[in-house]
Amino acid sequence: xxxxxxxxxxxxYVDPELVQDARTxxxxxxxxxRRALMIALAAAxxxxxxxxxxxxxxxxxxxxxxxxxxxxxxxxxxxxAYIEGAAVDVGQSVTAGGWTVTxxxxxxxxxxxxxxxxxxxxxxxxxxxxxxxxxxxxxxADGQKIPFSQRTESITYYQExxxxxxxxxxxxxxxxxxxxxxxxxPLTLTFDxxxxxxxxxxxxxxRFTLDLPAGGTQAVELLDEPFPxxxxxxxxxxxxxxxSYYDVxxxxxxxRPLRLRVQYRSEKEQELGxxxxxxxxxxxGTVVPTGFSGGSFGSHMADCRYQLEAPVLPEEIxxxxxxxxxxVPMPE
Amino acid sequence: xxxxxxxDLYWARDERAVAETEAKYGRYCLAIAGNILADREDARECxxxxxxxxxxxxxxxxxxxxxAFLGKITRHLALDRWRAKYAAKxxxxxxxxxxxxxxxxxxxxxxxxxxLAMRELTGAVNDFVRALPAVEMGVFLRRYWYMExxxxxxxxxxxxxxxxxxxxxxxxxKLRAHLEKEGFI
Numbered sequence: 001x002x003x004x005x006x007x008x009x010x011x012x013y014v015d016p017e018l019v020q021d022a023r024t025x026x027x028x029x030x031x032x033x034r035r036a037l038m039i040a041l042a043a044a045x046x047x048x049x050x051x052x053x054x055x056x057x058x059x060x061x062x063x064x065x066x067x068x069x070x071x072x073x074x075x076x077x078x079x080x081a082y083i084e085g086a087a088v089d090v091g092q093s094v095t096a097g098g099w100t101v102t103x104x105x106x107x108x109x110x111x112x113x114x115x116x117x118x119x120x121x122x123x124x125x126x127x128x129x130x131x132x133x134x135x136x137x138x139x140x141a142d143g144q145k146i147p148f149s150q151r152t153e154s155i156t157y158y159q160e161x162x163x164x165x166x167x168x169x170x171x172x173x174x175x176x177x178x179x180x181x182x183x184x185x186p187l188t189l190t191f192d193x194x195x196x197x198x199x200x201x202x203x204x205x206x207r208f209t210l211d212l213p214a215g216g217t218q219a220v221e222l223l224d225e226p227f228p229x230x231x232x233x234x235x236x237x238x239x240x241x242x243x244s245y246y247d248v249x250x251x252x253x254x255x256r257p258l259r260l261r262v263q264y265r266s267e268k269e270q271e272l273g274x275x276x277x278x279x280x281x282x283x284x285g286t287v288v289p290t291g292f293s294g295g296s297f298g299s300h301m302a303d304c305r306y307q308l309e310a311p312v313l314p315e316e317i318x319x320x321x322x323x324x325x326x327x328v329p330m331p332e
Numbered sequence: 333x334x335x336x337x338x339x340d341l342y343w344a345r346d347e348r349a350v351a352e353t354e355a356k357y358g359r360y361c362l363a364i365a366g367n368i369l370a371d372r373e374d375a376r377e378c379x380x381x382x383x384x385x386x387x388x389x390x391x392x393x394x395x396x397x398x399x400a401f402l403g404k405i406t407r408h409l410a411l412d413r414w415r416a417k418y419a420a421k422x423x424x425x426x427x428x429x430x431x432x433x434x435x436x437x438x439x440x441x442x443x444x445x446x447x448l449a450m451r452e453l454t455g456a457v458n459d460f461v462r463a464l465p466a467v468e469m470g471v472f473l474r475r476y477w478y479m480e481x482x483x484x485x486x487x488x489x490x491x492x493x494x495x496x497x498x499x500x501x502x503x504x505x506k507l508r509a510h511l512e513k514e515g516f517i
Contacts, residue, residue: 004431005415006450011476012407013454014461016400022473023399196359277494291492307492 059105060087062116066167067310076286078313082257083107086311088212090115097202098122099194101133108212109311111219112169112258113187115210119164119194131164134200135192138170143188169258169307186211219261220314222253222328231266231275232323245324248276253328255280255314260290260306267300276323278306283318335398342390350383357399361406367426367479368410378413382406407477426479433500434476437508437517453516460510464503471499 063083068075075083086107093102100120107114119131139145158165191206230245252263260278268275280288290306297303319327333352341349361382365375385405395401414427461469470489474480475496482500486493511517 004434005411006453007434007437007457008411008430008476010450010454010457011473012404014458014473014477016395016397016404018461018469019400019403019473019477020397022470022477291495 058087059089059107059116060084062105063087063107063114066116075310076282076284076316078316079311082311082313086213086257090208090210092208092210094204094206094208096204096206097194098125099202101191101194101204101206103189103208103210106210106212107258107311109257109259111256111261112307113210113212114167114169114258115189117166117168119166121163132195133166133168133191133193133206134195135190135204136168136170137190137192139188139190140185219254219256220330222255222320222331223250226251227253227328229322229326230324231268232277233268233275246275250328253320255312255317255320255330257311257313258308260308260320261304262306263301263303265301276302276304279321280308280312281318281321281327282312282316284316287321288312338398339390339394342386343394345391350387353383353386353398353402354379357402360399361402364403364406364478365410367481368407368414370426374413374417375410378406378409381409385409403478407479426481430476430479433504437504437511452514453511456511456514456516457507460507464506468499468503471496472503475500 060083064075064080067079067083086109087105088107089105090103093100095101099122102118102120103115104118105116117133119133121131137145158167187210189208189210190204192204193200194202194204227250229248229250231248233244233246246266246268248267249265250262251265252261254261260280262276262278264276266275277292278290280290282288289309291309292304292306314330317330319329321327333356338349338352338356341352358379361379362375365378365382366372369375369378382402382405386402389401389405393401411427461473464472467489471485471491474485474488475482480488482493482496485491486496489496491499508517
């Protein structure tokens with residue numbers, strides 16, 4: 001047996017509870033936290049409203065909890081205020097092939113959207129794992145399909161109380177890519193099919209028309225001239241992580257509440273995208289991480305999107321942290 | 333059917349146990365075998381062998397967590413099949429990638445005390461995994477227990493692929509340090 005195989009064999013004897021947690025645990029732990037927070041929020045709402053029977057958790061409260069769990073940091077007042085202004089309860093349901101998809105709540109800035117959907121199987125069906133919505137198609141207000149190159153999406157699934165939930169986010173710029181897509185105009189979102197563990201169990205379409213407020217926050221450009229800095233390259237050799245840096249020139253760095261967009265030139269072509277990890281540092285010292293979520297690439301050029309792990313208000317930002325200690329401050 | 337009822341069927345030597353297990357955990361085990369082998373037919377055979385393994389293991393065993401019990405059998409069978417069929421040509425699923433990743437923190441193979449060392453190694457690995465923060469533990473076990481691809485882990489947890497890779501690299505580095513401290517490397 002090779003040395004690596006020996007270690008792989010040893011993993012087989014990891015505590016079964018931990019193994020089970022790994023399958024459902026990240027979600028379950030979050031759900032546990034989320035449930036506790038939801039209960040607390042719901043209870044607070046009941047008290048605030050003087051209700052006697054039950055509380056109602058709004059889309060804004062749900063998103064506050066979700067982002068807080070995702071970022072593992074308490075949200076600032078500005079972040080909470082942004083979510084309260086941008087999140088809407090939708091409550092549209094479509095049933096096809098016995099499967100009901102409900103868009104429960106959504107949140108958008110002028111370029112990006114988060115949609116929380118619930119997937120309810122037909123009576124008597126309990127999908128155990130990997131229940132997914134497939135073939136998401138977004139049409140702009142003129143009915144044009146937003147091309148793949150202008151879409152960057154991330155999807156999180158979790159299971160709770162017999163139903164599957166999907167939190168889906170996507171860049172929704174207009175076809176031209178120049179103007180904000182969401183500007184009080186309806187967005188059409190269509191899912192084609194539902195799969196369980198890769199096999200199609202129902203064909204749609206499940207189509208939703210969403211008319212969302214754009215959040216009222218414009219993108220802010222941080223650069224008025226090219227900004228030379230460093231990209232980061234990581235190599236793993238002999239069990240050691242080695243970091244090295246190479247020249248990068250930022251051409252544009254645009255901050256939006258849900259996402260950063262960065263256009264840059266790099267001397268190292270193969271590191272485009274992944275090689276420029278960014279984080280947003282707020283004035284109170286809170287660090288909001290970002291994840292590279294896609295972009296378009298040319299020869300030594302990149303136009304990349306980085307999804308923020310929680311929304312930010314531009315006025316709360318102190319600076320953007322780049323590799324090798326470089327920072328780009330927010331303009332006054 | 334509840335897991336405890338399925339286990340009761342095994343203990344009663346009732347053949348419905350296999351059908352109920354397949355209905356409830358067939359796809360789960362198929363996903364594990366598929367990650368390791370990347371050949372649907374081979375994966376299906378491993379899953380069928382898993383039911384036989386479970387039938388033979390019970391009633392001696394009474395698993396508390398049936399999914400992990402079955403997954404462990406599937407994983408073992410799939411790795412055996414991978415060794416027999418693909419190891420020489422480094423093909424098949426995520427396995428060669430996972431082995432490459434683990435090479436840096438793997439203890440030396442062989443030796444007369446291998447069985448004893450293996451038992452100690454499993455204990456050290458268990459201690460290490462148990463002490464990991466929740467997110468790192470989830471990502472680490474999805475990669476090295478369930479052998480999921482980086483892409484699938486990223487999608488499942490809502491992270492970018494680079495973030496998953498970075499978590500894995502950091503965790504492997506910690507594992508190497510832990511195994512060095514415990515005298516395995």
